[in-house]
Structures are given as structure tokens and as C-alpha cells.
Amino acid sequence: MDQMPDALVAMRDVAISFGGIHAVDRVSIELNGGEVTALVGHNGAGKSTLVKILSGAYQHYAGTIFVGGKEVAIGNPRDAKAYGIETIHQSLALADNLDAAANLFLGRELRTRWGTLDDIAMEAEARKVMRRLSPHFERFKEPVKALSGGQRQSVAIARAILFDARFLIMDEPTAALGPQETAQVGEIIRQLKADGIGILLVSHDIHDVFDLADRICVMKNGRIVGTVRVADVTKDEVLGMIILGNCPPSAIPGPGASVATNEERGRQR
Amino acid sequence: MVQSASPTVRFLKAAELDSRMLGMIGALAMIWVGFHLLSGGLFLTPRNLWNLSVQSASVAIMATGMVLVIVTRNIDLSIGSMLGFIGMVMGAVQTDLVPKLLGFEHSATWAVALAIGLGLGIVLGGFQGLVVAYLGVPSFIVTLGGLLVWRGAAWWITSGQTIAPLDARFRLMGGGPEGSIGAGWSWAVGALACFAVILLMAGGRVRRRKFRFPLRPLAAEIFLGAAACTFIVAAIAVANAYPWPIGSVRRFAEANGISLPPGGLFIAHGIAIPVLIAIGVGVVMTFVATRNRFGRYVYAIGGNPEAAALAGINTRWVIVKVFMLMGFLAALSGAISIARLNAATNSEGTLAELLVIAAAVIGGTSLAGGAGTIAGAMLGAVLMQSLQSGMVLLGVDTPLQSIVVGAVLVAAAWLDGTYRRRV
Ligand SMILES: Nc1ncnc2c1ncn2[C@@H]1O[C@H](COP(=O)(O)OP(=O)(O)OP(=O)(O)O)[C@@H](O)[C@H]1O
Ligand SMILES: [Mg+2]
Numbered sequence: 117m118d119q120m121p122d123a124l125v126a127m128r129d130v131a132i133s134f135g136g137i138h139a140v141d142r143v144s145i146e147l148n149g150g151e152v153t154a155l156v157g158h159n160g161a162g163k164s165t166l167v168k169i170l171s172g173a174y175q176h177y178a179g180t181i182f183v184g185g186k187e188v189a190i191g192n193p194r195d196a197k198a199y200g201i202e203t204i205h206q207s208l209a210l211a212d213n214l215d216a217a218a219n220l221f222l223g224r225e226l227r228t229r230w231g232t233l234d235d236i237a238m239e240a241e242a243r244k245v246m247r248r249l250s251p252h253f254e255r256f257k258e259p260v261k262a263l264s265g266g267q268r269q270s271v272a273i274a275r276a277i278l279f280d281a282r283f284l285i286m287d288e289p290t291a292a293l294g295p296q297e298t299a300q301v302g303e304i305i306r307q308l309k310a311d312g313i314g315i316l317l318v319s320h321d322i323h324d325v326f327d328l329a330d331r332i333c334v335m336k337n338g339r340i341v342g343t344v345r346v347a348d349v350t351k352d353e354v355l356g357m358i359i360l361g362n363c364p365p366s367a368i369p370g371p372g373a374s375v376a377t378n379e380e381r382g383r384q385r
Numbered sequence: 386m387v388q389s390a391s392p393t394v395r396f397l398k399a400a401e402l403d404s405r406m407l408g409m410i411g412a413l414a415m416i417w418v419g420f421h422l423l424s425g426g427l428f429l430t431p432r433n434l435w436n437l438s439v440q441s442a443s444v445a446i447m448a449t450g451m452v453l454v455i456v457t458r459n460i461d462l463s464i465g466s467m468l469g470f471i472g473m474v475m476g477a478v479q480t481d482l483v484p485k486l487l488g489f490e491h492s493a494t495w496a497v498a499l500a501i502g503l504g505l506g507i508v509l510g511g512f513q514g515l516v517v518a519y520l521g522v523p524s525f526i527v528t529l530g531g532l533l534v535w536r537g538a539a540w541w542i543t544s545g546q547t548i549a550p551l552d553a554r555f556r557l558m559g560g561g562p563e564g565s566i567g568a569g570w571s572w573a574v575g576a577l578a579c580f581a582v583i584l585l586m587a588g589g590r591v592r593r594r595k596f597r598f599p600l601r602p603l604a605a606e607i608f609l610g611a612a613a614c615t616f617i618v619a620a621i622a623v624a625n626a627y628p629w630p631i632g633s634v635r636r637f638a639e640a641n642g643i644s645l646p647p648g649g650l651f652i653a654h655g656i657a658i659p660v661l662i663a664i665g666v667g668v669v670m671t672f673v674a675t676r677n678r679f680g681r682y683v684y685a686i687g688g689n690p691e692a693a694a695l696a697g698i699n700t701r702w703v704i705v706k707v708f709m710l711m712g713f714l715a716a717l718s719g720a721i722s723i724a725r726l727n728a729a730t731n732s733e734g735t736l737a738e739l740l741v742i743a744a745a746v747i748g749g750t751s752l753a754g755g756a757g758t759i760a761g762a763m764l765g766a767v768l769m770q771s772l773q774s775g776m777v778l779l780g781v782d783t784p785l786q787s788i789v790v791g792a793v794l795v796a797a798a799w800l801d802g803t804y805r806r807r808v
Contacts, residue, residue, distance in 0.1 A: 173695055194697040209695040213688035213755035214681075222685055223696035225678050232676040240596045259688075 121182050124149040124314045125201070125283050130169060130179030139165040141338035142179070142371055147283070149314045152305060154325040154346075156318075157335035157358055163318045164206050166335070167287050170316075171203035172196035183283075194223075200282030204289050206318070208272040212261035216253075217242035219260055220275045245274045249300055265292035273301060277308070284308060287318040302328055322351050336361045339372025405749050405804060409764050413771065420775035427778050431627035435654060437767070437774055438624075439560040439725070442659040443718040444737065445766035448744040449670040450714040452762045453680075453707045455745055456687040458754035459517060459524035461708065463531025464715040464741060467509055468734030470539040472719035475502040476548035476729025479555055495555035502716045509535070510712020514705035524708075532738065539731040549728035559725030560657035562633040568625045571655035575621040579614040586610050625653040659721045663763070666714065671759045673710075683707060687755035743790070744769055747797040751805070769793075 121128075123146035132140045140162045147153050155163050169177050172193040180187055183199045190196050196203070210219050217238040226234040226241070239256055246253045250270040260268055269292045276284055286305075290298045305315060305328050319325050325332060326346055334341040334357040341357045344367035353364040361374035420428040427433065447464055454461045479498040483491060513531050517524045557564040566574070586606060593600055600606075629637070629652040637652065638645050674680040682703045685693040694700050718737075723729040748765030750757030772793060776786045 171695070192697070193695050197697055203695075205695060207691070209689070209692035211685040211688035211692050211696075211755075214685060218681060218685075222681075222693070223698050225681060227678070232672075233678065233681060236592050236596050236598065239598070 121146055122185055123147055123182070124184060125170070125316075126182040127166075127170065128180045128182070130166070130177055130181070132165060132169060132174055132177040138338045140169065140177070143335075143338075143340055144370075145333060145340065145343070147314050147316055149282070150309055150312045151331065152309055152315045152317055152329045154317045154319060154329035154332045155335065156320070156322075156325060156332060156354070157341075161335040162338040163335055164287055165338075167203065167285050167316065167318060168205075170196065171201060171205070171285055197223075197279075200280070201285065202276040202279060202281035202283070203285040204272050204276045204287060206287040206291075208268055210260050210268060210272060213259050215259055216246065216256055216263075216271050216274075219271055220245070220278055222275075224279065241278070242274070245278050246270065248304065249274055250297055266294055266297055269293055270297060273304075277304065281308075281313060283314040283316070285316045285318075288320065289317070290319070290321070290324065298324075322354060325354075326351060334358055334372075336372045340370030341372045341374075342367035342369045344368070403758075405801075406758070406761060406764075408804075409748065409761065409768070413764065413768050416768065416771050416775065420771070420778065424775070424778045428775060431623050433774070433778070434623050435627040435657065437770055438660045439657045440774060441767045441770040442560075442657075442663040443721050443725075444740050444744055444770065445663045445763045446666050446718045446721070447711075447714050447737065447741040448748065448762035448766045449666055449759045450707075450711040451741045451745045452748070452750050452757040452759055453670075453674065453683050454524075454711050455742075455750045455752060456683055456754055456757050457704055457707055458687055458690070459704065459707070460742070460752075461510075461513070461524065461528045461531075461711050462738050463513060463528040463535055464711060464718075465734040465737035465739075466532045466535035466539065467506065467712060467715045468719040468722065468737055469731060470535040470542075471502045471505050471509070471716045472723040472729045472733045473539045473542045473548065473731055474505060475499065475555075475716075475720055476551060476723055477542055478502075479552040480548055483552075490553065492554065494552045495558075498552065498555055499558075499720055502720055503713055506712035506714070506716025506719075507709045508712070510715070511705055511709040513712070514708025517708065518701035518704040536731075536735075539733075543731070545731055547728050547730045551723065551727055551729070555720070556724050556727055557658055558662070558721050559723075559727070560659045561725075562629040562652075562654060564659070564724075565624075565654040565657045566661065567655040568653040569655075571621045571625055571653075574656060574661070575617050578617045582613045582617075583610055621656070624656050627654045628652060629654065659725070662717070662721065666717070667759060667763050674759055679703065679706065684755060689755075740769065741766075743794045746801075747794060749801055751801075756805075765797075 125147040126145065128144045130140060130143045131138065143162075143166055155166070157163055165174075168174055170181065170190065172190045172195050175191050181190055182188065183201070188195070188199060190199070211222060214222070217235065220242050221238045226237045228234045242256060250267065253267060253270065255263060255267070260271055263271070269289065273286075273289055276286070290301050293301065302324070305317070309315060317325070317329060329346050331343060331345055332349070332354055333343045334354065336358070341361050342363040344354075344364065348366035349364055356362045357364070357367070361372060363369040363373040417429060447468075451461060451464075475498045478501050479494050483494045483497050487493065509531075513527050516522050516527045586609070590600060590606065631649060634650050634652055635645065638650065643650075674683070682693065682698050682700075685696070685698065686700050686703060690700060719734065722733055726733070744765035745757065745762040746752065746765070747768055748758070748761030748763070750762060769790060772790055773786060776789065781789075
């Protein structure tokens with residue numbers, strides 16, 4: 117238990133509650149570099165909350181976080197970024213009144229040698245990274261409020277891949293994207309993985325998960341049901357984990373796995 | 386984008402001009418011409434315009450800070466009282482404290498008084514900002530408390546007595562014949578301003594070309610530059626066309642041993658020092674708001690506070706700094722106000738907070754946060770002052786003046802709202 121994990125990022129017995137609701141309850145998870153781990157679960161299972169703890173959005177959580185085998189304190193988003201953890205939030209977290217480039221570089225602005233904002237250089241970089249994601253995107257001068265849902269999502273993704281991340285958290289990154297853009301994001305995930313970057317992918321799309329992920333981690337009511345390699349399960353088994361909390365034999369069960377009662381077995385049959 | 390846009394819209398798009406700003410300039414022009422006609426040619430005179438510029442300075446200075454406060458979804462109701470309190474402190478420092486330490490009419494008196502006042506403004510503003518940002522008390526409440534506290538404190542300093550007269554050098558900040566920089570210096574300032582405009586435009590063009598970004602059509606660029614320089618030259622010509630009053634000329638002639646020629650002596654006012662300060666504040670604040678990291682964070686917080694925090698911005702500290710800046714500007718306005726009056730009174734600045742907020746809102750600052758420009762707010766201040774002094778020229782009763790200004794404020798906010806929804 118007290119041994120340091122050798123995973124790139126690990127969380128141990130992490131918990132947080134909001135006014136009596138245990139949004140995340142004693143979650144332990146290990147995430148490796150060069151690997152895509154999918155985090156799945158029903159609405160309100162605690163996925164976004166877990167992700168936000170790792171990205172520094174919450175200060176008051178229990179448990180420990182390790183990065184590169186060392187225990188770290190992540191008290192705010194700057195800490196997380198300093199450890200190379202970049203996050204695409206489900207809410208996208210864009211400042212609607214600023215343009216795409218300003219959002220991409222928010223908090224890490226490029227500056228001229230006089231210390232002033234270098235908007236032109238930022239726009240140039242923004243054009244480069246957006247070309248990878250969304251080749252048709254041209255509206256660099258407008259506030260992101262004027263963009264479509266998918267374009268806004270592309271901006272949020274671009275922000276996370278713009279800086280050299282060691283670990284990338286994507287909370288439903290393709291929910292609003294068209295087929296071409298979704299394929300593009302899938303391609304980028306594969307590239308990043310090949311570069312040795314660790315990825316935590318939150319998604320409701322089981323097909324995408326099976327397509328992109330190496331491992332699947334299922335959450336239910338704030339707890340981990342189990343973790344399993346994609347090669348070792350079927351989609352139905354994963355659905356069973358999500359809906360019923362049933363852990364198949366190939367999975368490593370967590371505290372959230374339901375101890376199947378006779379009644380439930382009967383219902384399944 | 387719309388293909389079938391009218392030629393004017395296309396020109397505006399090509400020139401990347403802010404149509405809201407143009408609308409305000411148009412409204413101001415209409416008000417000026419209207420008053421000029423109604424008053425039988427009294428409004429658009431060098432004398433009236435010069436006075437208008439001096440009267441607008443104090444509100445315009447504070448409006449630049451209020452823009453940032455409102456952009457972060459806050460409000461500062463305390464600035465009028467803070468202005469009064471700090472004004473009293475600066476008055477007491479220059480008439481009581483410094484003379485005791487350094488002697489009367491010491492050449493550093495004005496600087497000591499001003500520095501203490503500005504420092505106090507930062508401290509008081511920062512204190513309110515800390516309560517807002519770190520204790521989570523809504524800024525409306527904190528600064529409403531400040532409104533009462535600082536006004537009471539202003540009375541306390543001298544038990545309500547007016548402090549007068551003030552240090553002669555300090556008084557220069559208030560304007561008047563001596564508090565203006567004269568024709569020669571005004572032209573120098575104008576030349577510098579034109580030079581800066583051309584340099585900025587050329588610099589921007591060069592950088593955009595370097596990155597191969599689309600450029601404005603050269604014709605539009607030249608037109609804009611020429612328009613800006615024409616405006617600067619015209620403004621300075623007006624300031625230089627307003628002569629010193631005969632009394633000041635006579636005193637000046639006596640002091641310098643010049644015998645007055647029979648036709649009198651034409652000494653131009655030039656730009657008033659408070660106006661020069663206001664312009665300087667406008668330039669610096671525009672720089673802060675648009676070219677600086679702090680300004681970028683201010684707007685980001687206004688647009689989405691949660692996103693700003695998730696981007697790693699220390700949002701609380703940014704808010705504290707915004708209130709510090711507001712306090713500093715209130716102190717600066719206080720210095721100008723008491724210098725103009727040649728007296729510090731404990732009621733100085735009463736209701737100033739409302740005029741300043743109105744100026745910012747008329748200038749296009751959104752109370753929902755996230756949007757507003759420094760130039761717009763300063764223009765709003767000039768617009769409101771124009772209304773007020775125009776009505777004074779026409780002999781409109783004071784109560785009716787309030788009614789008109791109030792109605793204009795509401796109308797401006799409504800127009801701005803509809804504009805925002807459409808564009
Ligand atoms: N800031 C908060 N305050 C109070 N309760 C919260 C807060 N954030 C999350 N919760 C609660 O915690 C639980 C987990 O929410 P979370 O957003 O993590 O779910 P999720 O798994 O991401 O769901 P979805 O798939 O819908 O995105 C929910 O019951 C939610 O109501
Ligand atoms: Mg979620």
C-alpha cells in the first residue's frame with residue numbers, strides 16, 4: 117500500500133463530497149504513459165469530478181496523487197499544468213468574449229520582448245494548431261461565443277495539445293463534433309499515444325472507447341466498479357459494468373463492484 | 386459572412402472599425418451641433434469646448450477604471466466618497482502636515498500630497514478588493530459600505546471644515562490659465578500624438594505582413610491615419626484659440642514687467658493640465674486593457690470566471706488589483722477636483738460614482754461583464770458632460786437636467802443592448 121506506484125499518474129483513495137453526496141468515493145487508479153485509459157460510467161457517476169481533482173479545480177479532496185512516482189500536491193490548475201497535466205473540460209472552459217487565440221493561450225500568453233501581448237504570434241500559432249483539428253476553421257477574429265458547438269470544442273482541444281503535455285485528460289472531447297472532426301481527434305489521440313503521452317478519455321460512446329482505448333475503467337455512484345483491458349472484454353460486459361456494476365472475471369474489481377445477490381442473478385437470467 | 390452587405394458596411398469591415406464607437410461619435414456630434422444651434426452659436430466655441438474638456442476630465446479618469454471593475458462583473462459605488470476622503474487628506478497634508486515639516490509653499494508640497502493621496506487610493510481600493518475577492522462579499526455591498534464609511538471619514542478629518550486655499554503648484558492640476566500648457570507645448574503634444582498614431586499603424590502593418598496575415602486596404606489605413614491626425618490638430622487648434630482672460634493677462638504682464646499693448650495681449654490656454662492627465666490615463670489604461678496580460682485576464686474573468694480559474698489565472702488577486710487601480714484613479718480625480726476648486730470639502734465627489742458608472746455604461750460597458758472599452762467610457766463621460774453643460778447654456782433648470790441625463794442613460798443602455806443582440 118505504501119509503495120510508490122510506478123505509473124505516470126496515479127490516484128490513491130481519492131474522495132470528495134458535496135454537501136453529503138460522495139461524488140468521488142475512495143477512488144484508486146493508475147494511468148500509464150503511451151496508454152489510453154477510458155473512464156466510463158452513467159451520468160453523475162463522478163467522472164468529471166475525478167478529472168477535475170486531477171486538473172486542480174478542487175482544493176479540498178482526500179487521498180493522494182502521484183505523478184512520475186512522486187507524491188504531489190495539486191492545489192490549483194497551475195500546479196497540474198506545471199506537472200504537464202493538461203485538461204479538456206466537459207464544460208470546455210472557454211472565455212466566450214475572447215477570440216480563439218486568446219483562449220488557446222489564456223494564462224500562458226506569448227509576449228513581445230517588451231512584455232506586451234504578442235497577439236499576432238499567438239494568432240499564427242493558433243492557425244497552425246487549428247489546421248490540424250478543423251481544417252475549415254477561419255473565424256480567428258471573432259469571440260468564441262460566435263462559434264458553433266463543435267468549433268468551440270475544437271478550440272478547447274487545441275488548447276490542451278498546444279502545450280507539451282505529459283498527460284492529457286479529455287472529458288467527452290468529441291460530444292459535439294462532426295464525423296470528420298471526430299476522426300481527426302481520434303487520429304490525434306493515436307499520435308499523442310505513440311509519442312508516449314498518457315491519456316485519460318472520458319466518453320459515453322462505447323464504440324469510440326473500444327476503438328481508441330487500451331484499458332477501460334468503469335465508475336458507478338462515485339466508486340470504481342472495475343478496470344479491464346479492452347482486449348479482454350465484450351461491449352456487453354462493459355455495459356453490464358456501467359449499468360449493473362457487475363464485474364466480469366477478466367476485470368480487476370474495485371470497491372464499487374456489486375456483490376451480485378441471488379435476486380439480481382435471477383433478474384439477469 | 387453576409388455577402389450582400391451595403392458599401393458602408395463593407396468599408397467599415399475593411400477598415401476594421403468599431404461601429405459602436407462610430408455610433409457614439411455620431412451621437413456626440415449630433416448633441417454638439419444641436420446645442421450649438423439651439424443656443425444661438427454658443428456651444429461650439431473654443432471657450433465652451435475648453436471648459437467642457439476640463440469638466441469631463443475627472444469623470445473620464447474614473448470611468449476608465451470603472452470599465453475594468455464592471456468588466457469583472459463587479460461594481461464600485463465607493464469612488465465618490467473615496468474621492469472626497471482622499472481629497473480631504475491631500476488638502477490636510479499640503480496645508481498642515483508638509484508646512485509644519487518643510488515650511489510654507491515648499492516646492493515639493495504638491496508631490497508629497499499627491500503621492501500620499503495616490504498611495505491611500507491604492508490602499509483603500511485594495512482593501513475593498515480583498516474583502517470582495519477573498520471574503521466573498523458582493524462588491525455592491527462592500528462598496529456601498531465604503532460609500533458610507535469614506536464619506537464619514539472625510540468629515541472626520543477636519544470636523545467638516547473646508548480646507549482652503551491649497552498649495553499654488555498643486556492647484557495647477559485643476560486647470561485654469563496657469564494650469565494649462567500654452568500654445569507651444571500643445572502643438573508639441575499634438576505632433577507627438579500624430580507621430581505615435583502613424584508609428585502604431587505602420588508597426589501593426591509590418592508585423593501583420595511578417596506573419597502573412599490579411600492587411601487592411603492601404604487606402605483605408607491612410608484614411609484612418611489622416612482622420613486621426615486631423616482630429617488631433619483640430620482639437621489643439623481649438624485649445625489654442627481660447628485666450629487667457631484679461632485679468633490673468635494683466636497680472637502676468639505686471640509680474641513679468643511687460644507693458645500691455647492697447648489691443649491687449651493674446652495668450653492661449655492650450656491644453657489644460659487635467660485634460661492632459663486624463664488623456665495620459667486613457668492611453669495607459671487602453672494599453673493595460675488590451676496589450677497587457679493583466680488586462681487580458683480581466684476580460685477573461687468577465688467572460689467566464691470559472692474558465693479563467695481553470696486556465697490557471699489567480700482570479701482573486703486580479704480582482705484585488707482592479708480595485709486598487711480604481712482607488713488610484715479615484716485619488717487622482719480627487720486631486721484634480723480639489724485643485725480646480727482650490728479647496729477640499731468633505732462633500733466633494735458626492736454622486737460621482739453614479740456619473741462614472743453612467744459614463745461607462747453609455748460608453749458600451751456591459752453590466753453582465755466581459756465587454757467594454759476604455760475609449761468608449763471616456764467618450765461616454767464627454768457625452769454626459771456635453772449634455773449637462775449644453776443644458777446649462779440653454780438655461781434649463783437643474784431638476785430637468787437630472788431628468789434628461791437619467792433618461793439618456795436608460796436609453797443608451799437599451800440601444801446598446803439591442804445592438805449587442807443583433808450583432
Ligand atoms: N460542484 C458541485 N457541487 C455539488 N455537487 C456536485 C458538484 N459537482 C458534481 N456534483 C455532483 O457529483 C456527482 C458527480 O458529478 P459528475 O459531474 O462528476 O458526473 P459525471 O460522471 O461527469 O456525469 P456526466 O456523464 O453527466 O458528465 C453528481 O451527483 C453531481 O450532482
Ligand atoms: Mg461529466
